[in-house]
Amino acid sequence: MIRASQRRTKKIADESLTTGANGEDDSPRVLVFHPELKRADQAGSWRDSSSRLEEAVSLTGALDFEVVGAEIVPIAKTRPGTLFGTGVVERLGTQIKAEEADIVMVNGKLSPIQQRNLEREWKCKVIDRTGLILEIFADRARTREGRLQVQLALLSYQKSRLVRTWTHLERQRGGRGFLAGPGERQIEIDRRLIGDKLAKLRRELEEVKRTRELHREARRRVPYPIVALVGYTNAGKSTLFNQLTVSDVFAEDMLFATLDPTMRGLVLPSGRKVILSDTVGFVSDLPHDLVAAFRATLEEVLEADLIIHVRDASSHETEAQKLDVLEVLKELGLQKAIDGEELVEALNKCDQLDDEGLTALQEYSARHPNTVAISAIKGTNCDGLLALIEGRLTQDMPVFEVRVPYADGKALARLYEQGEVLKRLDGEDGILVQVRIDESRVGRFEDWCAKSGFDPHLL
Numbered sequence: 001m002i003r004a005s006q007r008r009t010k011k012i013a014d015e016s017l018t019t020g021a022n023g024e025d026d027s028p029r030v031l032v033f034h035p036e037l038k039r040a041d042q043a044g045s046w047r048d049s050s051s052r053l054e055e056a057v058s059l060t061g062a063l064d065f066e067v068v069g070a071e072i073v074p075i076a077k078t079r080p081g082t083l084f085g086t087g088v089v090e091r092l093g094t095q096i097k098a099e100e101a102d103i104v105m106v107n108g109k110l111s112p113i114q115q116r117n118l119e120r121e122w123k124c125k126v127i128d129r130t131g132l133i134l135e136i137f138a139d140r141a142r143t144r145e146g147r148l149q150v151q152l153a154l155l156s157y158q159k160s161r162l163v164r165t166w167t168h169l170e171r172q173r174g175g176r177g178f179l180a181g182p183g184e185r186q187i188e189i190d191r192r193l194i195g196d197k198l199a200k201l202r203r204e205l206e207e208v209k210r211t212r213e214l215h216r217e218a219r220r221r222v223p224y225p226i227v228a229l230v231g232y233t234n235a236g237k238s239t240l241f242n243q244l245t246v247s248d249v250f251a252e253d254m255l256f257a258t259l260d261p262t263m264r265g266l267v268l269p270s271g272r273k274v275i276l277s278d279t280v281g282f283v284s285d286l287p288h289d290l291v292a293a294f295r296a297t298l299e300e301v302l303e304a305d306l307i308i309h310v311r312d313a314s315s316h317e318t319e320a321q322k323l324d325v326l327e328v329l330k331e332l333g334l335q336k337a338i339d340g341e342e343l344v345e346a347l348n349k350c351d352q353l354d355d356e357g358l359t360a361l362q363e364y365s366a367r368h369p370n371t372v373a374i375s376a377i378k379g380t381n382c383d384g385l386l387a388l389i390e391g392r393l394t395q396d397m398p399v400f401e402v403r404v405p406y407a408d409g410k411a412l413a414r415l416y417e418q419g420e421v422l423k424r425l426d427g428e429d430g431i432l433v434q435v436r437i438d439e440s441r442v443g444r445f446e447d448w449c450a451k452s453g454f455d456p457h458l459l
Helices: 002-013 049-061 086-099 112-122 129-140 144-159 186-221 237-245 288-293 295-302 318-331 335-339 355-367 382-394 409-418 439-452
Strands: 029-037 066-075 103-106 125-128 226-231 262-267 273-278 306-312 343-348 371-373 399-404 420-427 430-436
Touching (some): 029 049, 029 086, 066 086, 086 112, 103 112, 103 129, 125 129, 144 186, 226 237, 237 262, 237 273, 237 306, 237 343, 237 382, 306 318, 343 382, 355 371, 371 382, 399 409, 409 439
Parallel strands (some): 029 066, 029 103, 103 125, 226 273, 343 371
Antiparallel strands (some): 262 273, 399 430, 420 430
Protein backbone atom coordinates (compact mmCIF):
# COMPACT_ATOMS: atom_id res chain seq x y z
CA MET A 1 0.00 0.00 0.00
CA ILE A 2 2.82 2.37 0.83
CA ARG A 3 4.56 1.68 -2.47
CA ALA A 4 1.34 2.39 -4.35
CA SER A 5 0.98 5.66 -2.44
CA GLN A 6 4.56 6.61 -3.24
CA ARG A 7 3.99 5.96 -6.93
CA ARG A 8 0.80 8.05 -6.78
CA THR A 9 2.62 10.91 -5.02
CA LYS A 10 5.39 10.80 -7.61
CA LYS A 11 2.72 10.99 -10.29
CA ILE A 12 1.28 14.08 -8.65
CA ALA A 13 4.69 15.71 -8.24
CA ASP A 14 5.85 14.87 -11.76
CA GLU A 15 2.54 15.68 -13.48
CA SER A 16 3.41 17.43 -16.75
CA LEU A 17 1.51 19.98 -18.79
CA THR A 18 3.26 19.09 -22.02
CA THR A 19 0.75 16.53 -23.25
CA GLY A 20 -2.68 17.13 -24.67
CA ALA A 21 -6.03 16.09 -23.24
CA ASN A 22 -5.79 12.68 -24.84
CA GLY A 23 -2.21 12.05 -23.67
CA GLU A 24 -0.72 12.83 -27.09
CA ASP A 25 2.71 14.38 -27.42
CA ASP A 26 1.59 17.23 -29.67
CA SER A 27 1.50 20.75 -28.27
CA PRO A 28 -1.55 21.36 -26.05
CA ARG A 29 -4.04 24.00 -27.14
CA VAL A 30 -4.12 26.77 -24.53
CA LEU A 31 -6.47 29.66 -23.84
CA VAL A 32 -5.08 32.55 -21.77
CA PHE A 33 -7.41 34.66 -19.60
CA HIS A 34 -6.22 37.73 -17.71
CA PRO A 35 -8.67 38.66 -14.91
CA GLU A 36 -8.86 42.44 -14.49
CA LEU A 37 -10.51 43.87 -11.38
CA LYS A 38 -12.59 46.96 -12.10
CA ARG A 39 -10.79 49.01 -9.43
CA ALA A 40 -8.18 51.65 -10.12
CA ASP A 41 -6.54 51.15 -6.72
CA GLN A 42 -5.82 47.44 -7.17
CA ALA A 43 -2.33 46.13 -6.56
CA GLY A 44 -0.18 46.31 -9.68
CA SER A 45 -2.44 48.91 -11.34
CA TRP A 46 0.63 50.75 -12.66
CA ARG A 47 0.97 48.02 -15.29
CA ASP A 48 -1.04 48.11 -18.48
CA SER A 49 -3.59 45.28 -18.81
CA SER A 50 -2.76 44.57 -22.44
CA SER A 51 0.95 44.33 -21.55
CA ARG A 52 0.19 41.90 -18.74
CA LEU A 53 -1.85 39.78 -21.14
CA GLU A 54 0.96 39.89 -23.71
CA GLU A 55 3.44 38.77 -21.05
CA ALA A 56 1.12 35.93 -20.03
CA VAL A 57 0.98 34.77 -23.65
CA SER A 58 4.79 34.91 -23.85
CA LEU A 59 5.08 32.89 -20.64
CA THR A 60 2.69 30.30 -22.04
CA GLY A 61 4.62 30.17 -25.31
CA ALA A 62 7.83 29.56 -23.37
CA LEU A 63 6.64 25.95 -22.92
CA ASP A 64 5.93 25.50 -26.63
CA PHE A 65 2.17 25.52 -26.07
CA GLU A 66 -0.16 26.48 -28.90
CA VAL A 67 -1.96 29.61 -27.71
CA VAL A 68 -5.32 29.55 -29.50
CA GLY A 69 -6.74 32.65 -27.83
CA ALA A 70 -6.11 35.33 -25.21
CA GLU A 71 -8.53 37.69 -23.54
CA ILE A 72 -8.76 40.29 -20.77
CA VAL A 73 -11.71 39.32 -18.55
CA PRO A 74 -13.09 42.26 -16.49
CA ILE A 75 -14.55 41.24 -13.13
CA ALA A 76 -16.34 43.44 -10.58
CA LYS A 77 -15.18 41.34 -7.62
CA THR A 78 -13.48 38.03 -7.05
CA ARG A 79 -15.69 35.02 -6.27
CA PRO A 80 -14.21 32.74 -3.57
CA GLY A 81 -15.41 29.59 -5.35
CA THR A 82 -14.57 30.28 -9.00
CA LEU A 83 -12.88 33.73 -9.15
CA PHE A 84 -15.23 34.69 -12.02
CA GLY A 85 -18.98 35.18 -11.81
CA THR A 86 -21.42 32.48 -12.96
CA GLY A 87 -22.20 34.16 -16.27
CA VAL A 88 -18.53 34.70 -17.08
CA VAL A 89 -17.70 31.07 -16.23
CA GLU A 90 -20.44 29.87 -18.63
CA ARG A 91 -19.35 32.24 -21.42
CA LEU A 92 -15.69 31.24 -21.10
CA GLY A 93 -16.71 27.57 -20.94
CA THR A 94 -18.47 27.93 -24.30
CA GLN A 95 -15.33 29.54 -25.74
CA ILE A 96 -13.12 26.77 -24.33
CA LYS A 97 -15.32 24.11 -25.91
CA ALA A 98 -15.41 25.93 -29.26
CA GLU A 99 -11.60 26.26 -29.35
CA GLU A 100 -11.13 22.64 -28.16
CA ALA A 101 -8.65 23.91 -25.57
CA ASP A 102 -6.72 21.37 -23.50
CA ILE A 103 -5.49 23.88 -20.91
CA VAL A 104 -6.71 27.22 -19.59
CA MET A 105 -4.10 29.57 -18.12
CA VAL A 106 -5.51 32.17 -15.72
CA ASN A 107 -3.00 35.00 -15.40
CA GLY A 108 -3.45 35.43 -11.67
CA LYS A 109 -3.37 33.48 -8.44
CA LEU A 110 -6.01 30.77 -8.00
CA SER A 111 -6.80 29.12 -4.70
CA PRO A 112 -6.94 25.29 -4.73
CA ILE A 113 -10.75 25.42 -4.46
CA GLN A 114 -11.06 27.88 -7.35
CA GLN A 115 -8.78 25.74 -9.50
CA ARG A 116 -10.72 22.55 -8.74
CA ASN A 117 -14.13 24.18 -9.37
CA LEU A 118 -13.06 25.74 -12.67
CA GLU A 119 -11.69 22.38 -13.87
CA ARG A 120 -15.02 20.76 -13.06
CA GLU A 121 -16.98 23.49 -14.87
CA TRP A 122 -14.75 23.71 -17.94
CA LYS A 123 -13.82 20.00 -18.21
CA CYS A 124 -10.13 20.76 -18.85
CA LYS A 125 -6.92 21.41 -16.95
CA VAL A 126 -6.66 24.87 -15.36
CA ILE A 127 -3.39 26.43 -14.21
CA ASP A 128 -2.61 29.81 -12.70
CA ARG A 129 0.38 32.09 -13.18
CA THR A 130 2.34 30.52 -10.32
CA GLY A 131 1.82 27.00 -11.67
CA LEU A 132 2.91 28.06 -15.16
CA ILE A 133 6.10 29.73 -13.95
CA LEU A 134 6.94 26.65 -11.90
CA GLU A 135 6.44 24.47 -14.99
CA ILE A 136 8.78 26.71 -16.99
CA PHE A 137 11.44 26.49 -14.30
CA ALA A 138 11.02 22.71 -14.10
CA ASP A 139 11.48 22.49 -17.88
CA ARG A 140 14.56 24.77 -18.00
CA ALA A 141 16.60 23.91 -14.89
CA ARG A 142 19.77 22.06 -15.85
CA THR A 143 22.09 21.93 -12.85
CA ARG A 144 21.47 19.63 -9.88
CA GLU A 145 20.91 22.63 -7.62
CA GLY A 146 18.45 24.18 -10.04
CA ARG A 147 16.46 20.96 -10.33
CA LEU A 148 16.37 20.54 -6.55
CA GLN A 149 15.14 24.10 -6.10
CA VAL A 150 12.41 23.65 -8.69
CA GLN A 151 11.26 20.37 -7.14
CA LEU A 152 11.12 22.02 -3.73
CA ALA A 153 9.00 24.92 -4.99
CA LEU A 154 6.79 22.66 -7.12
CA LEU A 155 6.04 20.22 -4.30
CA SER A 156 5.35 23.08 -1.87
CA TYR A 157 2.89 24.49 -4.39
CA GLN A 158 1.20 21.15 -5.11
CA LYS A 159 0.95 20.06 -1.47
CA SER A 160 -2.00 22.41 -0.93
CA ARG A 161 -3.63 21.41 -4.22
CA LEU A 162 -4.37 17.75 -3.60
CA VAL A 163 -8.04 18.77 -3.48
CA ARG A 164 -8.14 19.19 -7.25
CA THR A 165 -9.39 16.32 -9.41
CA TRP A 166 -7.90 13.56 -7.27
CA THR A 167 -11.20 12.05 -6.09
CA HIS A 168 -9.45 8.86 -4.91
CA LEU A 169 -7.84 10.90 -2.14
CA GLU A 170 -11.02 10.70 -0.06
CA ARG A 171 -10.60 6.93 0.45
CA GLN A 172 -9.55 5.76 3.87
CA ARG A 173 -7.32 2.98 5.14
CA GLY A 174 -8.93 1.26 8.12
CA GLY A 175 -7.17 -0.71 10.81
CA ARG A 176 -7.88 -4.23 12.06
CA GLY A 177 -9.79 -4.98 15.23
CA PHE A 178 -12.49 -3.06 17.06
CA LEU A 179 -9.92 -0.73 18.67
CA ALA A 180 -8.70 0.59 15.31
CA GLY A 181 -9.85 4.04 14.28
CA PRO A 182 -11.06 5.07 10.83
CA GLY A 183 -7.47 5.27 9.62
CA GLU A 184 -5.82 7.82 7.35
CA ARG A 185 -7.51 9.23 4.32
CA GLN A 186 -5.51 8.87 1.12
CA ILE A 187 -5.08 12.64 0.94
CA GLU A 188 -3.40 12.57 4.35
CA ILE A 189 -1.05 9.81 3.23
CA ASP A 190 -0.11 11.70 0.07
CA ARG A 191 0.44 14.91 2.02
CA ARG A 192 2.67 13.06 4.47
CA LEU A 193 4.67 11.50 1.63
CA ILE A 194 5.07 14.87 -0.04
CA GLY A 195 6.15 16.31 3.32
CA ASP A 196 8.82 13.61 3.60
CA LYS A 197 10.00 14.37 0.07
CA LEU A 198 10.18 18.10 0.90
CA ALA A 199 12.30 17.37 3.97
CA LYS A 200 14.67 15.24 1.88
CA LEU A 201 14.97 17.95 -0.78
CA ARG A 202 15.77 20.57 1.85
CA ARG A 203 18.55 18.37 3.23
CA GLU A 204 20.00 17.86 -0.26
CA LEU A 205 19.82 21.61 -0.93
CA GLU A 206 21.71 22.28 2.31
CA GLU A 207 24.49 20.01 1.03
CA VAL A 208 24.60 21.91 -2.26
CA LYS A 209 24.55 25.18 -0.36
CA ARG A 210 27.57 24.11 1.72
CA THR A 211 29.43 23.16 -1.46
CA ARG A 212 28.63 26.55 -3.01
CA GLU A 213 29.85 28.26 0.17
CA LEU A 214 33.17 26.42 -0.15
CA HIS A 215 33.46 27.77 -3.69
CA ARG A 216 32.74 31.27 -2.41
CA GLU A 217 35.42 30.90 0.26
CA ALA A 218 37.91 29.93 -2.46
CA ARG A 219 36.95 33.01 -4.48
CA ARG A 220 37.33 35.24 -1.41
CA ARG A 221 40.90 34.01 -1.00
CA VAL A 222 41.84 34.89 -4.59
CA PRO A 223 40.18 37.46 -4.29
CA TYR A 224 38.31 38.95 -7.23
CA PRO A 225 35.35 41.32 -6.93
CA ILE A 226 32.01 39.81 -7.98
CA VAL A 227 29.70 41.71 -10.33
CA ALA A 228 26.18 40.26 -10.64
CA LEU A 229 23.75 40.85 -13.50
CA VAL A 230 20.10 41.07 -12.49
CA GLY A 231 17.03 42.23 -14.35
CA TYR A 232 13.61 41.44 -15.70
CA THR A 233 13.42 38.30 -17.77
CA ASN A 234 14.24 38.86 -21.44
CA ALA A 235 15.97 42.18 -20.71
CA GLY A 236 19.18 40.90 -22.33
CA LYS A 237 21.29 39.82 -19.34
CA SER A 238 22.70 36.69 -20.99
CA THR A 239 23.38 38.56 -24.24
CA LEU A 240 25.30 41.20 -22.28
CA PHE A 241 27.11 38.45 -20.35
CA ASN A 242 28.23 36.85 -23.63
CA GLN A 243 29.26 40.22 -25.06
CA LEU A 244 31.44 41.16 -22.08
CA THR A 245 33.02 37.75 -21.42
CA VAL A 246 33.08 36.42 -25.01
CA SER A 247 31.08 33.36 -23.90
CA ASP A 248 28.32 31.28 -25.46
CA VAL A 249 25.75 31.13 -22.65
CA PHE A 250 22.30 30.31 -24.07
CA ALA A 251 20.49 33.55 -24.93
CA GLU A 252 17.17 33.65 -26.75
CA ASP A 253 14.25 36.06 -27.25
CA MET A 254 12.03 34.27 -24.72
CA LEU A 255 11.08 34.58 -21.07
CA PHE A 256 13.31 32.66 -18.63
CA ALA A 257 15.81 31.60 -21.31
CA THR A 258 18.43 31.29 -18.54
CA LEU A 259 17.76 29.80 -15.10
CA ASP A 260 20.99 28.41 -13.71
CA PRO A 261 23.65 30.94 -12.64
CA THR A 262 26.80 31.20 -14.73
CA MET A 263 30.10 32.81 -13.70
CA ARG A 264 33.02 33.88 -15.89
CA GLY A 265 36.15 35.96 -15.47
CA LEU A 266 36.08 39.50 -16.88
CA VAL A 267 39.06 41.80 -17.46
CA LEU A 268 38.36 45.52 -16.96
CA PRO A 269 40.10 48.23 -19.05
CA SER A 270 42.77 48.70 -16.36
CA GLY A 271 43.63 44.99 -16.50
CA ARG A 272 41.91 44.29 -13.20
CA LYS A 273 40.05 40.97 -13.08
CA VAL A 274 36.52 40.53 -11.74
CA ILE A 275 33.99 37.66 -11.72
CA LEU A 276 30.81 38.33 -13.68
CA SER A 277 27.70 36.37 -12.64
CA ASP A 278 24.58 35.89 -14.78
CA THR A 279 21.49 35.10 -12.66
CA VAL A 280 17.87 34.08 -13.25
CA GLY A 281 15.57 36.76 -14.63
CA PHE A 282 12.77 38.22 -12.54
CA VAL A 283 9.13 38.68 -13.51
CA SER A 284 6.10 40.41 -12.03
CA ASP A 285 4.26 38.41 -9.36
CA LEU A 286 7.17 35.97 -9.04
CA PRO A 287 5.95 33.21 -6.70
CA HIS A 288 7.26 33.68 -3.17
CA ASP A 289 7.87 29.93 -2.86
CA LEU A 290 10.11 30.14 -5.91
CA VAL A 291 12.06 33.13 -4.55
CA ALA A 292 12.59 31.21 -1.30
CA ALA A 293 13.63 28.05 -3.13
CA PHE A 294 16.09 29.92 -5.35
CA ARG A 295 17.60 31.86 -2.45
CA ALA A 296 20.72 29.66 -2.60
CA THR A 297 21.25 30.62 -6.25
CA LEU A 298 20.40 34.26 -5.66
CA GLU A 299 22.90 34.39 -2.81
CA GLU A 300 25.42 35.11 -5.57
CA VAL A 301 23.69 38.50 -5.75
CA LEU A 302 23.98 38.91 -1.97
CA GLU A 303 27.72 38.23 -2.20
CA ALA A 304 28.26 40.64 -5.09
CA ASP A 305 30.42 43.74 -4.71
CA LEU A 306 28.41 45.43 -7.47
CA ILE A 307 24.99 44.72 -9.00
CA ILE A 308 24.24 45.58 -12.63
CA HIS A 309 20.51 46.02 -13.21
CA VAL A 310 19.96 45.31 -16.91
CA ARG A 311 16.78 47.03 -18.16
CA ASP A 312 14.96 46.79 -21.47
CA ALA A 313 14.93 50.47 -22.46
CA SER A 314 12.84 49.73 -25.58
CA SER A 315 9.88 48.44 -23.55
CA HIS A 316 7.14 50.87 -22.56
CA GLU A 317 6.87 48.81 -19.37
CA THR A 318 10.49 49.46 -18.38
CA GLU A 319 9.62 51.49 -15.27
CA ALA A 320 7.11 48.87 -14.05
CA GLN A 321 9.66 46.13 -14.70
CA LYS A 322 12.22 48.09 -12.69
CA LEU A 323 9.84 48.21 -9.72
CA ASP A 324 9.28 44.45 -9.97
CA VAL A 325 13.03 43.75 -9.93
CA LEU A 326 13.66 46.11 -7.01
CA GLU A 327 10.83 44.43 -5.09
CA VAL A 328 12.54 41.04 -5.40
CA LEU A 329 15.92 42.55 -4.44
CA LYS A 330 14.31 44.06 -1.33
CA GLU A 331 12.84 40.66 -0.51
CA LEU A 332 16.37 39.25 -0.68
CA GLY A 333 17.55 41.88 1.82
CA LEU A 334 19.35 44.20 -0.61
CA GLN A 335 17.67 47.47 0.40
CA LYS A 336 21.06 48.94 1.33
CA ALA A 337 22.47 48.19 -2.15
CA ILE A 338 19.42 49.78 -3.79
CA ASP A 339 19.74 52.95 -1.71
CA GLY A 340 23.53 53.15 -2.08
CA GLU A 341 25.92 53.04 -5.02
CA GLU A 342 26.22 49.25 -5.27
CA LEU A 343 23.55 49.23 -8.02
CA VAL A 344 24.30 50.29 -11.61
CA GLU A 345 21.67 50.49 -14.35
CA ALA A 346 22.47 49.27 -17.85
CA LEU A 347 19.72 50.53 -20.16
CA ASN A 348 19.84 47.85 -22.85
CA LYS A 349 18.39 47.62 -26.38
CA CYS A 350 19.05 51.28 -27.21
CA ASP A 351 19.46 50.13 -30.84
CA GLN A 352 15.69 49.52 -30.96
CA LEU A 353 14.82 53.13 -30.12
CA ASP A 354 14.08 55.89 -32.61
CA ASP A 355 16.10 59.13 -32.60
CA GLU A 356 13.74 60.84 -30.16
CA GLY A 357 13.76 57.91 -27.74
CA LEU A 358 17.55 57.58 -27.96
CA THR A 359 18.02 61.27 -27.20
CA ALA A 360 15.73 61.00 -24.17
CA LEU A 361 17.65 57.94 -22.98
CA GLN A 362 21.00 59.69 -23.31
CA GLU A 363 19.67 62.69 -21.37
CA TYR A 364 18.43 60.35 -18.64
CA SER A 365 21.85 58.69 -18.44
CA ALA A 366 23.54 62.08 -18.22
CA ARG A 367 21.37 63.02 -15.21
CA HIS A 368 22.00 59.72 -13.41
CA PRO A 369 25.72 58.95 -12.94
CA ASN A 370 25.04 55.26 -12.14
CA THR A 371 23.30 54.72 -15.48
CA VAL A 372 24.62 53.92 -18.96
CA ALA A 373 22.76 53.28 -22.25
CA ILE A 374 23.99 50.21 -24.16
CA SER A 375 23.12 47.68 -26.84
CA ALA A 376 24.29 44.26 -25.69
CA ILE A 377 23.65 42.53 -29.01
CA LYS A 378 25.65 45.12 -31.00
CA GLY A 379 28.19 45.95 -28.29
CA THR A 380 27.28 49.65 -28.35
CA ASN A 381 28.81 51.54 -25.40
CA CYS A 382 29.83 48.36 -23.57
CA ASP A 383 33.18 50.08 -23.01
CA GLY A 384 31.29 52.81 -21.16
CA LEU A 385 29.64 50.18 -18.97
CA LEU A 386 33.01 48.59 -18.16
CA ALA A 387 34.42 52.00 -17.25
CA LEU A 388 31.43 52.63 -14.98
CA ILE A 389 31.90 49.22 -13.33
CA GLU A 390 35.57 49.94 -12.74
CA GLY A 391 34.84 53.38 -11.35
CA ARG A 392 32.30 52.03 -8.85
CA LEU A 393 34.54 49.16 -7.74
CA THR A 394 37.61 51.36 -7.23
CA GLN A 395 36.09 54.54 -5.80
CA ASP A 396 36.68 53.52 -2.18
CA MET A 397 40.01 51.77 -2.71
CA PRO A 398 43.03 53.44 -1.02
CA VAL A 399 45.69 55.14 -3.15
CA PHE A 400 49.33 55.12 -2.02
CA GLU A 401 52.29 57.19 -3.21
CA VAL A 402 55.65 55.38 -3.33
CA ARG A 403 59.08 56.60 -4.47
CA VAL A 404 61.16 53.90 -6.18
CA PRO A 405 64.86 54.23 -7.18
CA TYR A 406 65.61 54.05 -10.90
CA ALA A 407 67.86 51.07 -10.36
CA ASP A 408 65.13 48.99 -8.68
CA GLY A 409 63.21 47.87 -11.75
CA LYS A 410 62.02 44.73 -9.95
CA ALA A 411 60.23 46.81 -7.29
CA LEU A 412 58.62 48.95 -9.98
CA ALA A 413 57.31 45.85 -11.75
CA ARG A 414 55.99 44.55 -8.42
CA LEU A 415 53.95 47.75 -7.96
CA TYR A 416 52.29 47.19 -11.33
CA GLU A 417 51.50 43.63 -10.29
CA GLN A 418 50.07 44.50 -6.87
CA GLY A 419 47.73 47.30 -7.89
CA GLU A 420 46.63 49.77 -10.51
CA VAL A 421 49.23 52.43 -11.25
CA LEU A 422 47.38 55.73 -11.65
CA LYS A 423 50.30 58.10 -12.11
CA ARG A 424 54.07 57.94 -12.63
CA LEU A 425 56.46 60.89 -12.36
CA ASP A 426 60.17 60.58 -13.14
CA GLY A 427 62.18 62.88 -10.84
CA GLU A 428 65.82 63.44 -10.00
CA ASP A 429 65.76 61.16 -6.95
CA GLY A 430 63.63 58.35 -8.38
CA ILE A 431 60.23 57.45 -9.77
CA LEU A 432 57.16 58.69 -7.88
CA VAL A 433 54.31 56.21 -8.35
CA GLN A 434 50.68 56.56 -7.32
CA VAL A 435 49.11 53.11 -7.06
CA ARG A 436 45.58 52.01 -6.13
CA ILE A 437 45.50 48.90 -3.95
CA ASP A 438 42.60 46.54 -3.31
CA GLU A 439 41.51 46.75 0.35
CA SER A 440 42.13 43.02 0.84
CA ARG A 441 45.77 43.47 -0.25
CA VAL A 442 46.67 46.59 1.74
CA GLY A 443 48.25 44.61 4.58
CA ARG A 444 50.48 42.59 2.27
CA PHE A 445 51.36 45.75 0.34
CA GLU A 446 52.47 47.58 3.50
CA ASP A 447 54.49 44.54 4.64
CA TRP A 448 56.23 44.38 1.27
CA CYS A 449 57.02 48.12 1.42
CA ALA A 450 58.50 47.73 4.92
CA LYS A 451 60.71 44.81 3.83
CA SER A 452 61.80 46.72 0.69
CA GLY A 453 62.65 49.90 2.62
CA PHE A 454 59.91 52.03 1.03
CA ASP A 455 57.80 54.59 2.89
CA PRO A 456 54.29 54.59 1.29
CA HIS A 457 52.05 57.60 1.85
CA LEU A 458 48.27 57.22 1.87
CA LEU A 459 46.69 59.94 -0.31
